[in-house]
Amino acid sequence: PTTPPPTTPAPGAPVGATYRTVNSWQGGYQAEVTVTAGSSPINGWTVRWSLASGQTISQLWSGTLTTSGSAVTVRNAAYNGSLAANASTTFGFIGTGSPSTPTLTATTP
Numbered sequence: 001p002t003t004p005p006p007t008t009p010a011p012g013a014p015v016g017a018t019y020r021t022v023n024s025w026q027g028g029y030q031a032e033v034t035v036t037a038g039s040s041p042i043n044g045w046t047v048r049w050s051l052a053s054g055q056t057i058s059q060l061w062s063g064t065l066t067t068s069g070s071a072v073t074v075r076n077a078a079y080n081g082s083l084a085a086n087a088s089t090t091f092g093f094i095g096t097g098s099p100s101t102p103t104l105t106a107t108t109p
Helices: none
Strands: 015-025 028-037 046-050 056-061 064-068 071-075 088-096 105-107
Touching: 015 105, 056 064
Parallel strands: none
Antiparallel strands: 015 028, 028 088, 046 071, 046 105, 056 088, 064 071
16 A cells, blocks of 8 residues: 555544745744645644754744643644645744754644
8 A cells, every 4th residue: 555645644534734844044944834634624723743952933823832841732723723624724933943854743623
């Protein structure tokens, strides 16, 4: 069997998420996360990951950010939480430090 593309949730999973560094510069970077519904519609999503040492998030758009130490939680904004089956939405952020590719955990409420 073939592995699904990274934007596709695992079989049976209600939602998946993928990370991409859009741009980077000395001391900072811009990244985006694409959230994709599985085979059924969803009404709300949450993406979690841990920041690497020296990283912080200075600005985030198209989501609601909560941090606690290195733990990051982003919940949908009021306008992008409901996704049809296989549909996706993207949120972005500006980070300080060096970019890295975190392991994302995506869930529905």
